[in-house]
Amino acid sequence: MDYTFDFASVVAAWPQFLEGAWLTIQLSFPATVIGFVMGTLCAIGRRSAVRWLSKLCGAYVEVVRNTPLLVQVFLVFFGLSSLGWKVPAFTAALVALVINVAAYSCEIMRAGMDAIHKGQLEAAECLGLTRRQVYWHVILRPAMEKVYPALTSQFVLLMLATSITSQISVEELTATAARVQSETFRPFEAYILVAVAYLALSLLMRAGLWLFGLAVFTRRRRLGTGVAR
Amino acid sequence: MTQAPATNPVVVELKDVHKRFGANHVLKGVSFAIPKGQVVAIIGKSGSGKSTALRCIDRLEIIDSGTIEVCGHAVHDPAIDLRRLRQDVGIVFQSYNLFPHLTVEQNITLAPRAVKGLSGADALAIAERTLRQVGLADKAQAYPEQLSGGQQQRVAIARSLAMEPQVMLFDEVTSALDPQLTGEVLRVIEQLAQGGMTMVLVTHEMEFAARVADTIIYMHEGKVWETGPGQMLREPQTPELRDFLSHGL
Ligand SMILES: Nc1ncnc2c1ncn2[C@@H]1O[C@H](COP(=O)(O)OP(=O)(O)OP(=O)(O)O)[C@@H](O)[C@H]1O
Ligand SMILES: [Mg+2]
Numbered sequence: 395m396d397y398t399f400d401f402a403s404v405v406a407a408w409p410q411f412l413e414g415a416w417l418t419i420q421l422s423f424p425a426t427v428i429g430f431v432m433g434t435l436c437a438i439g440r441r442s443a444v445r446w447l448s449k450l451c452g453a454y455v456e457v458v459r460n461t462p463l464l465v466q467v468f469l470v471f472f473g474l475s476s477l478g479w480k481v482p483a484f485t486a487a488l489v490a491l492v493i494n495v496a497a498y499s500c501e502i503m504r505a506g507m508d509a510i511h512k513g514q515l516e517a518a519e520c521l522g523l524t525r526r527q528v529y530w531h532v533i534l535r536p537a538m539e540k541v542y543p544a545l546t547s548q549f550v551l552l553m554l555a556t557s558i559t560s561q562i563s564v565e566e567l568t569a570t571a572a573r574v575q576s577e578t579f580r581p582f583e584a585y586i587l588v589a590v591a592y593l594a595l596s597l598l599m600r601a602g603l604w605l606f607g608l609a610v611f612t613r614r615r616r617l618g619t620g621v622a623r
Numbered sequence: 624m625t626q627a628p629a630t631n632p633v634v635v636e637l638k639d640v641h642k643r644f645g646a647n648h649v650l651k652g653v654s655f656a657i658p659k660g661q662v663v664a665i666i667g668k669s670g671s672g673k674s675t676a677l678r679c680i681d682r683l684e685i686i687d688s689g690t691i692e693v694c695g696h697a698v699h700d701p702a703i704d705l706r707r708l709r710q711d712v713g714i715v716f717q718s719y720n721l722f723p724h725l726t727v728e729q730n731i732t733l734a735p736r737a738v739k740g741l742s743g744a745d746a747l748a749i750a751e752r753t754l755r756q757v758g759l760a761d762k763a764q765a766y767p768e769q770l771s772g773g774q775q776q777r778v779a780i781a782r783s784l785a786m787e788p789q790v791m792l793f794d795e796v797t798s799a800l801d802p803q804l805t806g807e808v809l810r811v812i813e814q815l816a817q818g819g820m821t822m823v824l825v826t827h828e829m830e831f832a833a834r835v836a837d838t839i840i841y842m843h844e845g846k847v848w849e850t851g852p853g854q855m856l857r858e859p860q861t862p863e864l865r866d867f868l869s870h871g872l
Contacts, residue, residue, distance in 0.1 A: 517720035517779075520681060521734035521786060522709040531733055536724045613724050613766050 414570030425491035433499025458497035487559035506537030631658035640689035664832035667842035713783030753781035773804030
């Protein structure tokens with residue numbers, strides 16, 4: 395127990411950490427947005443009366459949820475290059491993350507959609523709305539509102555899981571820590587710093603998602619503040 | 624009560640309608656016709672097929688045989704244009720089924736905008752008018768969960784009226800309500816009847832049915848068992864109706 399902390403050399407590498415954090419954000423943000431949209435479409439597909447489509451969406455979700463993310467990242471990275479597609483590691487990582495978060499979003503959104511009372515769908519149908527309009531006006535927003543806490547957790551998990559892409563040499567936060575520690579011989583300090591950085595990113599992300607929820611779910615905002623009219 | 628002349632054009636007509644759910648033969652040859660402006664009340668025991676008959680009129684259930692004509696639409700025809708049928712038919716359920724994430728006003732303007740393509744201003748004007756009609760002009764900005772059951776049901780009626788239907792169907796719309804809230808909903812329905820709206824009411828409110836309906840249909844075991852004016856409830860012809868009235872009230 396005579397370890398003496400020395401953060402000086404690690405902290406001196408802050409511009410590298412900043413760059414790494416920026417790359418982590420560049421991976422997480424588009425992966426979350428694209429993955430959520432794809433996952434929502436997948437949930438609609440799963441609920442479809444078209445058997446093969448519903449089965450296909452279900453199979454996709456099961457495959458992704460029952461294999462490790464690291465393997466998925468390798469599969470996309472080496473798979474694409476084996477097929478002759480020369481893509482940068484960043485692109486391969488983004489594709490793998492989208493595939494992953496879409497599957498989890500699909501499961502979560504499906505639960506939200508299934509929780510909408512059948513009577514509301516019938517009422518919408520009786521008013522003459524098409525199936526697409528029913529989804530857009532009656533199902534989507536309340537479904538998302540119901541499962542928003544679960545979605546938030548999943549998106550934060552995804553941001554943390556981007557660390558895995560360091561394995562295919564994407565220079566995000568974790569890869570930065572690895573590089574800095576090999577240059578400074580201060581691994582403990584480097585990973586403490588990177589843990590703090592992830593923690594800050596997580597808190598920032600939760601705050602952002604909370605504000606987004608407040609903006610989108612107007613009813614919750616109005617009723618929450620007790621403004622009864 | 625002003626009796627709508629029976630010579631008015633028929634807007635709803637069922638002919639020998641059969642409906643099965645698996646082995647359960649629910650409608651066994653139901654026939655009736657409703658002239659424009661008439662109010663018909665359907666009464667009968669639980670499970671006699673009242674809701675099923677009503678749902679078949681709006682093609683929420685697809686019939687096995689027979690024909691249903693509603694405002695010139697052949698409802699039994701698989702090629703029917705559902706969107707147009709549903710613009711002509713309004714339906715209100717026991718559970719109000721309002722959209723919880725939308726305000727009262729948005730609940731009402733949604734279909735006129737999305738289905739009829741009305742502008743926001745035109746839809747708002749309709750919402751204002753229908754809310755006044757059901758006595759809730761001051762609740763336009765409220766969310767459904769802020770309203771009582773009776774108020775929610777009146778909003779559901781306003782939402783249907785906003786599409787300016789030719790026929791309104793009501794399926795036990797007061798069954799989930801306390802007695803004091805039932806009255807406010809029944810008053811709205813009665814006003815609609817006086818305004819000349821063609822309506823079908825499935826109801827357990829016998830006094831109300833006798834007072835408001837031009838014709839009463841008593842359903843029993845999937846058939847139209849007895850039919851007649853409100854007077855029929857005082858002089859039942861069949862032992863089944865007599866039995867139902869003495870136990871049901
Ligand atoms: N979607 C369905 N699937 C299977 N059976 C159904 C369905 N809807 C109704 N039934 C059956 O059809 C029969 C008639 O039901 P219906 O709801 O029309 O009765 P009702 O006269 O409206 O009764 P209540 O007064 O209880 O509302 C019942 O035996 C019911 O179980
Ligand atoms: Mg019923």
